[in-house]
Amino acid sequence: STAATAIIGAGIAGLACAQRLNTAGKAVQLFEKARGPGGRMSSKRRPQAIVDLGAQYFTARDAEFQEAVARWQQAGCIAPWPERLWQASPLGWEARHDGQLRYAGKPRMSALPRHLAQGLTIHSKTPIETLERDGSQWWLIDSNARRHGPFAQVVISTPAPQAQVLLGEWAPRLSEICRATPQRACWAGWVTFTQPLPVLPGVPETWQIARLAHPALRLISRNQTKPGREEQGESLSLIAHLDWSEVHLESSADEVANFLLDALRSVFPSPTHLPDIKDLGAHRWRYAQPAEFASTQDPKHLTDFYLESNGLALCGDGCRGGRVEDAWLSGHHLGQVLAKT
Ligand code: FAD
CATH class of the missing domain: 3.90.660.10 (Polyamine Oxidase; Chain A, domain 2)
Structure with missing residues (x-):
């Protein structure tokens, strides 16, 4: 569909955004360079043990996030x-x-990102290298030179330095935000x-x-x-x-x-x-x-995601704070806005 949204990165932010769009009946596809979803919420299987490599736990301070946490607890994929x-x-x-x-x-x-990934279309082992514009549509080019698209909107939910590479010259304001949030x-x-x-x-x-x-x-x-x-x-x-x-x-x-x-x-x-x-x-x-967060640098425009009129958008922990909760909220809020377009 020409109104479809592409999301680059299937960490908790990208998944939250995708879920919100999916719930609203919008077409959405995720592109993830790793074998599975999760990003910095990943776990590693070792002989007779599973160890968490990134986040060890997460807090739930925000009321909206607490509601989601209650649902996930009910579903059995998280526990205190x-x-x-x-x-x-x-x-x-x-x-x-x-x-x-x-x-x-x-x-x-990684049980939480795996739970969120259910019912979503995820292209795994698909690193995206460049974005191309064709009229008002976007195309994604992966590391095997395969083209994916067209998409009306492209959400980049990767860490800022990787997002900056993808943005190239397409969105100077977003590039500047990435540069300022290493x-x-x-x-x-x-x-x-x-x-x-x-x-x-x-x-x-x-x-x-x-x-x-x-x-x-x-x-x-x-x-x-x-x-x-x-x-x-x-x-x-x-x-x-x-x-x-x-x-x-x-x-x-x-x-x-x-x-x-x-x-x-x-x-x-x-x-x-x-x-x-x-x-x-x-x-x-x-x-x-993140060493800095975009939201705190821009107190007059308190927001935890960034959307340009050409359909490019940024979300992830760097947009809001350094935690799982921040990343989820950033993606979820962007999804809410995109669901209305
Ligand atoms: P990510 O999880 O990084 O997701 C981005 C995804 O994009 C990744 O899956 C990546 O593979 C993919 N990607 C990147 N480039 C491309 C590309 N070109 N094409 C396709 N895909 C791409 N938070 C807490 O709340 N509590 C903690 O205790 C805690 N401890 C931590 C400990 C460590 C060691 C680390 C590393 C992090 C910790 N965090 C903790 C932070 C938390 O894990 C992150 O804030 C959160 O998981 C970030 O989610 P995200 O979706 O924004 O980014």
């Missing part, structure tokens, strides 16, 4: 997690009770063990996720304590600091994984013998988290 956060240091561990509800995908973070890099490691971690003095036995006072390692989360993963063994996600990640951006994944493992040893109060390691690795997110 963790019960509390811990702050860990060699001096001891402290629980943080901030009253904030947090959720994780069930039985893996994304920072982050290394995310994982380690799985043959045995549970030993119970240590000063460390609560039931900890689920802990923030650390360590120059490299920012957060450790225990995947077997997440909803639906009770059967799997000790399996940690090791999230590095952004500053440290940027300094080590070109290090090998092996080097980084070993460094994060050493950092893990040092956060326990006494010299600790970790159990035998089953699996160790690291994933580099070149575009992990």
Whole structure:
């Protein structure tokens, strides 16, 4: 159909936008470079364990997002997690009770994007490289030089640096927004063990996720304590600091994984013998988290998506904030506006 919308990127923002359009009966197709949907809400299957590589949990502060969260909880693809956060240091561990509800995908973070993808048309393993204009219509050209279209509207929901490449000269205002909202890099490691971690003095036995006072390692989360993963063994996600990640951006994944493992040893109060390691690795997110958000730079025009009269649009976490919730809201709000056109 000539009124169809293309969405580049099937992360939570692109999926929220697509769902909104689909519900309104509008034709919409998603184009995703990876094998499946999810983007930074991805999970990795390892021997006898699933580890989350990106977001470890998400908050629900906004009322509209809370409504969606209630539906997803009903559908069984998310559940509250963790019960509390811990702050860990060699001096001891402290629980943080901030009253904030947090959720994780069930039985893996990517269960939520997979749920949202149901009933949508997604072209996976299809990186889009350029946009072409033909009269008032848009065509998408993928990395195999295949043409997709025509579309009346093209939504770009990728991290801003990738969006900027796609925009080229087509939308100077949107290019400027992308330029002003760069994304920072982050290394995310994982380690799985043959045995549970030993119970240590000063460390609560039931900890689920802990923030650390360590120059490299920012957060450790225990995947077997997440909803639906009770059967799997000790399996940690090791999230590095952004500053440290940027300094080590070109290090090998092996080097980084070993460094994060050493950092893990040092956060326990006494010299600790970790159990035998089953699996160790690291994933580099070149575009992990927005350094700036377009919405806060433009207080007079508070908006969390951008739409041009030529049919090009931007949404995603960089348009609003650095969280799952922000990305969903950005895509959902854009979908609401596009559904009326
Ligand atoms: P993305 O998820 O990045 O989706 C964009 C999609 O576009 C991707 O699937 C990508 O493959 C695709 N794409 C890119 N270029 C192209 C192209 N040319 N053609 C086709 N497809 C393309 N948030 C929280 O709320 N809580 C947390 O605890 C948290 N922790 C995090 C930890 C890490 C390590 C990382 C990396 C992120 C974390 N976040 C967290 C942030 C959260 O994951 C993101 O804000 C959110 O998932 C972004 O969604 P998005 O749809 O905007 O972008």
